[in-house]
Amino acid sequence: MKKVAIVGAGHTPFTFATEKTSVELFSEAAMDAINEANIKAKDIQALNLGNCLGDFSEGQAMLQSYVANDIGAFNVPATRFEGACASGSLAVRDAFIWIASGFYDLVLVGGVERAASIGTSLATRTFAMFTDSHYEYPAGMTFPAMFGMLTHLYSKHYNVPLEKLKEQMANISVQSHAYGIHNPNAQFKKEITVENVLKGFMVCSPLQLLDCCPFTDGAAVIVLASEEKAKELTDKPVYITGVGQSSSGRLSSQKDHLPRIKSREVSIKQAYDMAGITPNDVDVCELHDCFSIASIIAAESLGFFEFGTAGDAWAKGEAKIGGKIPINVSGGLKSKGHPIGATGPSQVAEIYHQLRGECGVRQVEGAKIGITDTLGGDGVICNLIMEKGW
Amino acid sequence: MEYKLLFKDYSKALGKGKLLGLKCSDCNNITVPPKMTCQECGGTNLEIVEVTKKGKIVTFTVVSVAPEGRENEAPYITALVELDQGPWIMGNIANVEPSETTMDIIGKEVKLSFRNFPGDRYAPGNQARPTFTLV
Numbered sequence: 422m423k424k425v426a427i428v429g430a431g432h433t434p435f436t437f438a439t440e441k442t443s444v445e446l447f448s449e450a451a452m453d454a455i456n457e458a459n460i461k462a463k464d465i466q467a468l469n470l471g472n473c474l475g476d477f478s479e480g481q482a483m484l485q486s487y488v489a490n491d492i493g494a495f496n497v498p499a500t501r502f503e504g505a506c507a508s509g510s511l512a513v514r515d516a517f518i519w520i521a522s523g524f525y526d527l528v529l530v531g532g533v534e535r536a537a538s539i540g541t542s543l544a545t546r547t548f549a550m551f552t553d554s555h556y557e558y559p560a561g562m563t564f565p566a567m568f569g570m571l572t573h574l575y576s577k578h579y580n581v582p583l584e585k586l587k588e589q590m591a592n593i594s595v596q597s598h599a600y601g602i603h604n605p606n607a608q609f610k611k612e613i614t615v616e617n618v619l620k621g622f623m624v625c626s627p628l629q630l631l632d633c634c635p636f637t638d639g640a641a642v643i644v645l646a647s648e649e650k651a652k653e654l655t656d657k658p659v660y661i662t663g664v665g666q667s668s669s670g671r672l673s674s675q676k677d678h679l680p681r682i683k684s685r686e687v688s689i690k691q692a693y694d695m696a697g698i699t700p701n702d703v704d705v706c707e708l709h710d711c712f713s714i715a716s717i718i719a720a721e722s723l724g725f726f727e728f729g730t731a732g733d734a735w736a737k738g739e740a741k742i743g744g745k746i747p748i749n750v751s752g753g754l755k756s757k758g759h760p761i762g763a764t765g766p767s768q769v770a771e772i773y774h775q776l777r778g779e780c781g782v783r784q785v786e787g788a789k790i791g792i793t794d795t796l797g798g799d800g801v802i803c804n805l806i807m808e809k810g811w
Numbered sequence: 812m813e814y815k816l817l818f819k820d821y822s823k824a825l826g827k828g829k830l831l832g833l834k835c836s837d838c839n840n841i842t843v844p845p846k847m848t849c850q851e852c853g854g855t856n857l858e859i860v861e862v863t864k865k866g867k868i869v870t871f872t873v874v875s876v877a878p879e880g881r882e883n884e885a886p887y888i889t890a891l892v893e894l895d896q897g898p899w900i901m902g903n904i905a906n907v908e909p910s911e912t913t914m915d916i917i918g919k920e921v922k923l924s925f926r927n928f929p930g931d932r933y934a935p936g937n938q939a940r941p942t943f944t945l946v
Contacts, residue, residue: 541876542878542879542882543879545876545877545878545879546878546879546880546931546933549878550933554933554934555818555822555934555935555938556818556844556900556901557901558934559928559934559938559940559941560889560890560901560902560903560940560941561874561877561878561881561884561887561889561903562889562901563874563876563877563878565872565874565876566872566874566889569872569873569874570870570871570872570889570890570891571870572872573870573871573872573914573917574869574870574891576914577870577914577917583914622875623873623875624875624876625872625873625874625875625876626872626873626875626912627872628872670846670850671844671901672891672901673844673891673898673899673900673901674846674850674899676869676891676893676898676899
C-alpha cells in the first residue's frame with residue numbers, strides 16, 4: 422500500500438445562510454486547496470464530494486459533476502458520498518484508498534452543505550432522514566432527540582447526576598466558543614458562559630440551545646497525493662496513516678452498547694491498528710461534537726478517558742491546549758459550525774494545519790499526530806489519523 | 812430471499828393491537844422491529860411470533876422543536892423501551908405531561924398500544940406507530 426499525503430487545504434468561512442450556491446462554495450474552497458498544493462485543476466485525476474442535502478437546500482443533486490466542470494477539472498470521474506454528517510469523511514477515506522492502491526496519484530476531496538439556508542424546520546426534518554424512517558421517525562425521532570435520550574441514558578448508566586452532567590456539558594460548549602473566537606472561519610466568534618448554556622431554550626430535554634451545534638453553510642476541500650507526488654509539491658506533507666469506518670443499525674438495535682456507539686469503537690480500532698499508535702500518542706483531536714454530550718461519548722470511545730468519566734475533563738482543562746488531549750481547538754461543530762457534508766474535510770483541514778504549525782493562537786505546539794472523528798446519523802463513523810511527514 | 816415480516820405487515824398487525832417479532836431458531840433471541848436477519852446472530856431461520864406488549868422505559872426526551880409538518884405535536888415524549896422479552900423499540904409516551912416529565916420516568920413499566928402516523932410528503936403515512944402508556 423502506498424503512503425498518502427495531504428498537500429493542500431481550502432476552507433470557506435462557515436456561516437449562517439449565504440447567498441452563494443453549493444457549487445460556488447465548494448469551488449472557492451477547491452481552488453484555494455489547489456493553489457496551496459501548487460497544482461492545476463487539470464492535474465486532478467478524480468474528485469470526491471460529500472453532500473447530503475443539496476436536493477433540499479437548492480434543488481441540486483449531482484453537485485460533484487458540476488463542481489468538477491466549474492473548477493476546470495474537465496471530465497474527471499466525480500463521485501458524491503452520502504453518510505449523513507460523516508459524508509465528507511467517507512469521501513476522504515475513499516480517496517485515501519484509491520491513492521493507497523496506486524490507482525490515482527492526485528485526488529481532490531471535500532464537502533459542502535447549505536444546512537443553514539434550509540431553515541430550522543425543514544433542516545430538522547431532513548436531518549431526521551438520517552434515522553430509520555419507518556420504524557423510528559414515526560415516534561418523532563430527531564437528532565436533538567437522539568442525543569437527549571443518550572444524555573438521560575448516560576446519566577442513568579454511569580450514575581452521574583443529571584445536574585452535574587449538565588454542568589459538565591455546559592463547560593464543553595464554553596470551551597468550544599472560547600477557541601472559535603480564534604478561528605477566522607468560525608460561525609460564532611463570541612464567548613459564552615456556563616450560565617448562558619444553562620439558561621437556554623430547551624430543545625430536546627435535557628439539551629438546551631447552547632448544547633446544540635448550529636445549522637451552517639460552508640465548504641472545505643483538501644488535495645490528497647501519493648508520496649512520490651507529494652514530494653514534488655511540498656516540503657511539509659501531512660500523511661494519513663490510519664483510517665477506519667463503520668456502520669450501525671437503527672438506534673434501538675444498538676441496545677447492548679448505548680450510550681456507547683459500537684461502530685465508533687470498531688472504526689477507531691481499525692485506524693489505531695493501521696497507524697500503529699494508541700490514544701496516548703495523539704497530540705490533537707477534532708471530534709464530532711454535534712451536541713455537548715456527544716463530545717463526552719466520543720472522547721471515551723476514542724480512548725482518551727475511562728467510560729463514564731470524560732465529563733470532568735473539560736472543566737479540569739484536560740481537553741484544552743496544554744491539557745491531556747486538546748479537543749476541538751478549531752471551535753468544533755459547536756462554534757466553528759456544522760455544514761454537514763463539509764464537516765469531515767473541515768476537521769481534516771484543521772489537523773493538517775495543526776501538524777504544519779499554522780494555527781496561530783490556537784496552535785497545539787509541537788503536534789505530530791492528530792485524529793478526526795465524524796459521526797453520521799445514528800451510527801456511521803469515520804476516523805482518520807494524520808501524522809507530520811517531515 | 813424474501814423478508815419473513817415486511818414493514819407493512821408489522822405495521823398492520825400493530826394497528827390491530829398485535830406486536831409481531833421474529834424468533835431465531837439458531838439463537839432463540841427475538842428481533843423487534845423486524846429485519847432480514849436476526850439482530851443477535853445474523854441467522855436467517857426466523858419465525859414470526861407475537862411479542863408481549865409490556866416493557867420498561869430505558870430513556871426518553873421531551874421534544875420541543877419538531878420537524879417540519881409535526882409542529883402541532885410538540886411538545887411530545889420520545890422514548891426507548893426495553894420489552895420484557897429483550898428487544899428495545901422506540902415510541903411515544905402518551906399518558907404523561909411532557910412539561911412535568913423527569914428522569915424518574917426511567918425504569919417505569921409501560922404497556923404498548925399504537926397511534927396513527929399520518930406521514931408527510933416524504934414518509935409513508937397511515938402507519939401504526941408505537942405508543943406507550945404507564946401502567
